[in-house]
Amino acid sequence: MSKISGAESHIMEALWTRGPLTAEEIVQTVGPAQDWGEATVKTLINRLLKKKALKSERAGGRALYHPLVTREEYVTGESQGLLDRLFGGQIAPLVAHYARHRALSADEVARLKTLIAKLEADDE
Known part of the structure; x- marks a missing residue:
């Protein structure tokens, strides 16, 4: 398509x-x-x-x-x-770019931490 x-x-x-x-x-x-x-x-x-x-x-x-x-x-x-x-x-440079140029809210940081923890758990 x-x-x-x-x-x-x-x-x-x-x-x-x-x-x-x-x-x-x-x-x-x-x-x-x-x-x-x-x-x-x-x-x-x-x-x-x-x-x-x-x-x-x-x-x-x-x-x-x-x-x-x-x-x-x-x-x-x-x-x-x-x-x-x-x-x-690469995803990490994208997230780093947004973190440097746009303030992340506490909720966004918490959601990112939760996502990372889930990804790490899935890799085990």
Whole structure:
């Protein structure tokens, strides 16, 4: 599957959140927030169909669009791409970057410690 663009991700987010939708429902959901007209939304839907990120099926004489990519698959791919491009695929430099340039809340630090403890326990 080809990479989902930032604009296309808005279409996918609507489908992940609300389930299968018609083109008109996608236009109503995404269009106003992005200041997109019907033609723009339909162009993005067609791109996603070509990329095999969506499928279309007829229901009641109208096309109903379903995501073929889960949100988790998308997030995993995007996250790995970010790690590869900016941090050589390494997680520790990413966390260190954020820790240096953005104050971590006590809750975030606690969650990171819990995650690390869980990862260490899983390795044993």
